Amino acid sequence: MTVLGQETIERVRRQTSLVAVVQQVVRLQRRGRSFVGLCPFHKEKTPSFHVNDERGFYHCFGCKASGDAIKFVQEMQGVSFAEAIQELADRAGIEIVEERSAEDSRAHAESRRRLLELFEVGNAAASYFEQALRDHPLRSQAIAELARRELVASTPTDAIADALQSFRVGYAPYGWDESLRHLRNLGFSMKAAESVGLAVPRRSGSGHYDRFRHRLMFAVLDLQGRVIAFSGRDLPDPEPADLKRAGILSASESDAPATRAKYMNSPESPIYKKRETLFGLYQARQSLRDQGRAILVEGNFDVVSMHARGLRNVIAPLGTAFTLEQAKLLRRQAPDIIMMLDGDSAGRRAVLAAREAIRDAGLGCRVVNLPDGIDPDEFVRKSGPDAVRNAIESARGLLQHLIDTCLDSGFTKDDPLTRAAKIKEVAELIATETNPEARTMAENYADVVAARLNISDAPTFKALLRRIRTANSSAAEASHPMGALERQASSPNKGDAVALEVFGCILDWPELLKDPQVEGALSLTEGDIALALALARRNFLGQKADCVEEFLAKIPVSIHAFAASRLAAPRHNRLEDARTVLLKNVSKLMRLEQHRRRPEDLEAIQRAAASGDFDAELELLRRHERLARVRHGVGER
Numbered sequence: 001m002t003v004l005g006q007e008t009i010e011r012v013r014r015q016t017s018l019v020a021v022v023q024q025v026v027r028l029q030r031r032g033r034s035f036v037g038l039c040p041f042h043k044e045k046t047p048s049f050h051v052n053d054e055r056g057f058y059h060c061f062g063c064k065a066s067g068d069a070i071k072f073v074q075e076m077q078g079v080s081f082a083e084a085i086q087e088l089a090d091r092a093g094i095e096i097v098e099e100r101s102a103e104d105s106r107a108h109a110e111s112r113r114r115l116l117e118l119f120e121v122g123n124a125a126a127s128y129f130e131q132a133l134r135d136h137p138l139r140s141q142a143i144a145e146l147a148r149r150e151l152v153a154s155t156p157t158d159a160i161a162d163a164l165q166s167f168r169v170g171y172a173p174y175g176w177d178e179s180l181r182h183l184r185n186l187g188f189s190m191k192a193a194e195s196v197g198l199a200v201p202r203r204s205g206s207g208h209y210d211r212f213r214h215r216l217m218f219a220v221l222d223l224q225g226r227v228i229a230f231s232g233r234d235l236p237d238p239e240p241a242d243l244k245r246a247g248i249l250s251a252s253e254s255d256a257p258a259t260r261a262k263y264m265n266s267p268e269s270p271i272y273k274k275r276e277t278l279f280g281l282y283q284a285r286q287s288l289r290d291q292g293r294a295i296l297v298e299g300n301f302d303v304v305s306m307h308a309r310g311l312r313n314v315i316a317p318l319g320t321a322f323t324l325e326q327a328k329l330l331r332r333q334a335p336d337i338i339m340m341l342d343g344d345s346a347g348r349r350a351v352l353a354a355r356e357a358i359r360d361a362g363l364g365c366r367v368v369n370l371p372d373g374i375d376p377d378e379f380v381r382k383s384g385p386d387a388v389r390n391a392i393e394s395a396r397g398l399l400q401h402l403i404d405t406c407l408d409s410g411f412t413k414d415d416p417l418t419r420a421a422k423i424k425e426v427a428e429l430i431a432t433e434t435n436p437e438a439r440t441m442a443e444n445y446a447d448v449v450a451a452r453l454n455i456s457d458a459p460t461f462k463a464l465l466r467r468i469r470t471a472n473s474s475a476a477e478a479s480h481p482m483g484a485l486e487r488q489a490s491s492p493n494k495g496d497a498v499a500l501e502v503f504g505c506i507l508d509w510p511e512l513l514k515d516p517q518v519e520g521a522l523s524l525t526e527g528d529i530a531l532a533l534a535l536a537r538r539n540f541l542g543q544k545a546d547c548v549e550e551f552l553a554k555i556p557v558s559i560h561a562f563a564a565s566r567l568a569a570p571r572h573n574r575l576e577d578a579r580t581v582l583l584k585n586v587s588k589l590m591r592l593e594q595h596r597r598r599p600e601d602l603e604a605i606q607r608a609a610a611s612g613d614f615d616a617e618l619e620l621l622r623r624h625e626r627l628a629r630v631r632h633g634v635g636e637r
């Protein structure tokens with residue numbers, strides 16, 4: 001047990017791998033000494049988010065977000081500093097006692113305990129449902145449903161067994177309070193069970209009953225693998241003989257709803273927000289990062305079925321249209337999405353409905369056309385995983401899919417009214433497209449569209465599209481920060497750039513500050529760089545554990561952005577390279593300086609530089625530096 005003080009914070013920092021924390025939400029790839037991925041704080045197509053695990057520091061070259069693990073958790077989850085420390089401490093197995101008033105600390109501990117109980121009651125219920133699928137006397141309909149989906153494991157370790165286990169598939173018993181009795185026996189309060197939606201208060205006002213009864217259950221997990229909700233599929237009633245054998249006479253009760261929904265999901269709770277949850281995201285996370293794309297399906301069975309057949313990057317929204325929150329959540333794991341929705345009109349409407357969220361989150365999207373009336377579960381069972389992979393490879397872009405769908409449905413070429421309506425519909429689809437590649441595609445596609453719409457003058461249609469494209473592209477450019485940034489970075493003052501690179505080498509390898517030759521060279525630097533180097537020496541070589549945030553806070557504003565980006569993305573992988581570049585740049589810096597002051601001195605120094613004799617050159621530079629100082633009345637150091 002430790003108290004939340006500076007020491008604990010440092011310990012949490014030391015024991016936290018920033019890459020591990022970031023990787024929970026962002027797909028990262030190693031590049032040199034750092035990792036890069038798509039920034040979770042702004043919309044982008046190419047990765048500009050850098051994470052340096054050695055320094056525990058991240059920086060986005062696009063939106064300039066930067067910080068350490070604590071800041072990352074704070075910003076990502078919208079929590080306070082103390083809450084972020086708490087979460088990181090939990091991960092690292094560090095227990096924290098906070099310095100609060102006794103009353104505060106009791107209230108805090110109590111709310112934390114209540115929240116933990118919600119996760120625990122969910123976990124206990126999931127275990128209970130799993131056990132009931134193995135041994136409950138009325139489980140046969142659940143088993144039959146799994147068999148119908150060909151989800152019967154042959155061995156306890158095959159892919160199907162693995163899928164059933166990772167989705168915690170179970171059976172919620174028939175009857176009215178079997179699950180709740182079990183949870184009560186384990187010591188859980190009905191308040192907790194009600195809070196996560198497992199218990200429903202009786203209308204009579206006394207007691208609770210099970211929300212999920214006689215259903216095939218899927219647990220919904222958060223990104224840490226904790227049970228936050230359930231989704232239950234309705235099952236046919238048990239045979240009367242089975243009921244009799246189980247000693248149950250009737251389950252009818254006045255609280256029973258007249259009709260049962262095919263799927264029932266937990267209501268929202270303090271730990272479950274359906275708009276911010278994706279079914280299967282936890283199980284898919286590794287595969288999403290490996291493949292860089294997600295397959296979006298509609299139902300739980302689609303997810304489990306594909307997973308059982310080796311397609312693990314599959315996710316589904318939970319009884320909602322695909323939301324922007326879900327799209328953003330997904331985007332931190334994979335930049336592309338493949339929509340594989342049921343081949344019926346509802347599936348087609350779902351594609352259109354998801355378009356805005358996909359566009360706003362900046363996801364790349366293609367659509368797989370399934371045969372009419374076939375869902376992904378059936379498709380993968382009947383045709384096999386390779387057919388799914390092939391279908392994905394030949395999937396069309398979202399815009400093209402929407403145009404085709406629009407032209408395929410209810411359209412007679414010869415009727416001018418419907419044709420005019422279709423032209424308008426297609427033009428609107430293209431007008432609202434913000435992805436530049438998709439727009440280009442749409443323009444190239446215009447001939448095909450024009451032919452299909454029986455428009456005699458394709459050029460008119462093309463001209464219309466071009467107008468839309470021009471309007472859109474100037475809007476897109478204005479909202480894209482990287483272009484402006486690159487332009488700005490390409491023309492810095494020459495001397496500044498050289499001095500910055502000296503500082504950059506030190507940020508890459510602070511150990512260089514202990515190198516005598518480097519030390520000698522650095523004594524010639526001036527201004528902000530000299531100050532920054534002194535700060536670096538104190539921070540990275542001093543007694544105190546290095547905290548990048550504190551270091552940056554003291555760095556002069558003029559070079560702050562450079563320091564932040566360099567700390568997140570070191571340039572030199574080897575100390576030796578950094579040393580060579582640093583020494584070269586110090587001489588260059590001094591040459592520039594001398595050039596400005598006394599051009600006539602330059603020759604001797606240039607000769608020494610050309611001969612590669614650094615010591616001689618350095619000596620000359622020192623001499624001239626001393627002279628310059630005397631001349632300018634600075635005095636000798």
Ligand SMILES: [Zn+2]
Nearest residue numbers: 039042060063
């Ligand atoms: Zn960013």
